[in-house]
Amino acid sequence: MDVTPQGLEDLKNGIIRTPLEPQQTFLDDPLRVIRCIRFASRFGFEMVKELKDSARDPEIQVCSVPTNRGFL
Numbered sequence: 001m002d003v004t005p006q007g008l009e010d011l012k013n014g015i016i017r018t019p020l021e022p023q024q025t026f027l028d029d030p031l032r033v034i035r036c037i038r039f040a041s042r043f044g045f046e047m048v049k050e051l052k053d054s055a056r057d058p059e060i061q062v063c064s065v066p067t068n069r070g071f072l
Helices: 007-013 022-027 030-041 051-057 058-063
Strands: none
Touching: 022 030, 022 051, 022 058, 030 051, 051 058
């Protein structure tokens, strides 16, 4: 079942995007950045521009930095 209007089409075309706004998605769970990159590299998919821009955002990168107690 495709819960987004583009999900199946994106899979066919090798595109990765978040169902919600990428900035909020990554702030909610910073590990999603790493998962997106890993998925794209493993399967040869392309991340949409908005996803790449959010992953490069310093606010997101700070949240993705591991600490000795887990992620910030």
